[in-house]
Amino acid sequence: MARRSDHTREELWWLAINASRKVVEKEGLRGIRARQIARDIGYTIGTLYNLFDDLDDLIMQMNGETLDQLMQECSKVELTQNPNMDLERLVHCYLSFTHENPKLWNAIFEHKLPEDRPVPEWYSEKVSRLLALIEHALAPILSGRSDAEIHQHARILWMSLFGMTVLEGSGRLQEGETSLMLAKTLIKTYVDGLKNAP
Amino acid sequence: MARRSDHTREELWWLAINASRKVVEKEGLRGIRARQIARDIGYTIGTLYNLFDDLDDLIMQMNGETLDQLMQECSKVELTQNPNMDLERLVHCYLSFTHENPKLWNAIFEHKLPEDRPVPEWYSEKVSRLLALIEHALAPILSGRSDAEIHQHARILWMSLFGMTVLEGSGRLQEGETSLMLAKTLIKTYVDGLKNAP
DNA sequence: CTTGATATTGATCGCTGATCAATTTATTTA
DNA sequence: TAAATAAATTGATCAGCGATCAATATCAAG
Numbered sequence: 001m002a003r004r005s006d007h008t009r010e011e012l013w014w015l016a017i018n019a020s021r022k023v024v025e026k027e028g029l030r031g032i033r034a035r036q037i038a039r040d041i042g043y044t045i046g047t048l049y050n051l052f053d054d055l056d057d058l059i060m061q062m063n064g065e066t067l068d069q070l071m072q073e074c075s076k077v078e079l080t081q082n083p084n085m086d087l088e089r090l091v092h093c094y095l096s097f098t099h100e101n102p103k104l105w106n107a108i109f110e111h112k113l114p115e116d117r118p119v120p121e122w123y124s125e126k127v128s129r130l131l132a133l134i135e136h137a138l139a140p141i142l143s144g145r146s147d148a149e150i151h152q153h154a155r156i157l158w159m160s161l162f163g164m165t166v167l168e169g170s171g172r173l174q175e176g177e178t179s180l181m182l183a184k185t186l187i188k189t190y191v192d193g194l195k196n197a198p
Numbered sequence: 199m200a201r202r203s204d205h206t207r208e209e210l211w212w213l214a215i216n217a218s219r220k221v222v223e224k225e226g227l228r229g230i231r232a233r234q235i236a237r238d239i240g241y242t243i244g245t246l247y248n249l250f251d252d253l254d255d256l257i258m259q260m261n262g263e264t265l266d267q268l269m270q271e272c273s274k275v276e277l278t279q280n281p282n283m284d285l286e287r288l289v290h291c292y293l294s295f296t297h298e299n300p301k302l303w304n305a306i307f308e309h310k311l312p313e314d315r316p317v318p319e320w321y322s323e324k325v326s327r328l329l330a331l332i333e334h335a336l337a338p339i340l341s342g343r344s345d346a347e348i349h350q351h352a353r354i355l356w357m358s359l360f361g362m363t364v365l366e367g368s369g370r371l372q373e374g375e376t377s378l379m380l381a382k383t384l385i386k387t388y389v390d391g392l393k394n395a396p
Numbered sequence: 397c398t399t400g401a402t403a404t405t406g407a408t409c410g411c412t413g414a415t416c417a418a419t420t421t422a423t424t425t426a
Numbered sequence: 427t428a429a430a431t432a433a434a435t436t437g438a439t440c441a442g443c444g445a446t447c448a449a450t451a452t453c454a455a456g
Binding site for chain 3: 043
Binding site for chain 3: 427428429430431432433434435436437438439440441442443444445446447448449450451452453454455456
């Protein structure tokens with residue numbers, strides 16, 4: 001039966017997203033099932049499809065939520081204008097998050113939209129905002145360079161960190177190796193390279 | 199009807215793997231369908247399940263084949279004992295492969311076995327052999343430092359390259375960005391950092 | 397109280413991965 | 427050569443999936 005007054009549309013959205021997150025945290029992306037999530041939030045499958053276009057949409061929104069949470073954490077980091085320190089703090093924050101939410105983080109790169117479906121703009125923007133944090137921290141040592149160059153270095157660092165988290169997530173780090181240690185060495189060496197570049 | 203003499207078991211295996219590769223090359227992992235692959239090789243679904251435990255098994259074997267091909271390519275690289283040149287050649291070979299086979303490469307990281315199912319040993323070995331090859335070529339550039347240090351820097355570079363290929367494979371690079379360009383900047387900057395480290 | 401807009405339902409569709417008894421073929425044995 | 431054994435192949439079958447949509451129930455406005 002229709003129960004429009006039980007929850008607002010927004011409340012319903014959050015119920016569904018949180019139910020999805022719980023499933024993924026426990027079983028990974030594989031565990032996502034429309035009927036199960038509908039059941040979890042006390043509605044039927046039809047209502048779920050009234051909220052989301054399809055499962056791809058739901059997963060994208062859930063992943064967007066994960067990006068938002070990471071952004072919120074990283075925003076707390078106090079910047080000192082010392083690139084080495086600022087980056088290290090950001091990286092620590094980033095890696096803490098991925099370490100504490102491995103399955104949710106994995107979902108972000110495990111999930112692939114169908115070929116013909118472009119990544120929504122609102123999603124790309126969330127990613128861009130995270131990148132901007134790194135760019136901002138890098139800026140002081142790259143003051144004489146073009147925006148494009150700053151942007152590229154930020155993206156390189158981002159992708160490198162990303163590689164570490166993926167390999168950590170799939171258990172391919174060695175004994176005694178942590179992504180935090182590796183990332184610290186990466187940042188230190190890379191920033192040295194930027195400072196002393198010809 | 200049974201046609202045991204049409205193809206040997208091994209021939210059948212290759213037919214199925216190649217059919218799967220073709221599907222993935224065109225449509226990505228999403229496109230893999232048991233019935234379709236069976237049809238493609240001129241047999242029925244039952245025969246496919248006589249060859250593979252399930253679709254996870256088939257995909258793992260297909261991915262193993264991709265790893266083998268990359269290994270074969272990288273093995274062709276002539277080593278000159280000039281670390282800089284060897285490194286560049288190997289990285290070029292690695293990135294060329296992932297660039298030319300983005301969907302197949304991506305399938306390796308998109309696919310996740312169910313939680314309770316361990317990665318087969320034969321698969322882990324393929325990955326390890328590949329990692330060892332790349333580490334070995336990266337290591338000489340860091341001579342003069344402790345083995346542990348060399349090892350760590352080599353792995354950091356490898357993981358960073360890895361992150362770029364994954365993001366490239368999933369279509370997350372920007373317009374005009376290539377993993378080769380990014381990798382060159384990464385390596386140049388990183389090596390600068392190593393040379394000029396305090 | 398009536399009307400219109402919206403939320404919700406659940407039966408339904410076409411598909412999927414996977415199973416397995418029955419059938420057909422090849423090989424081995426007598 | 428003929429019968430017995432082993433192996434490969436089939437396809438009907440099952441439970442479950444994502445997705446759709448006409449019917450229904452509820453709420454808000456007139």
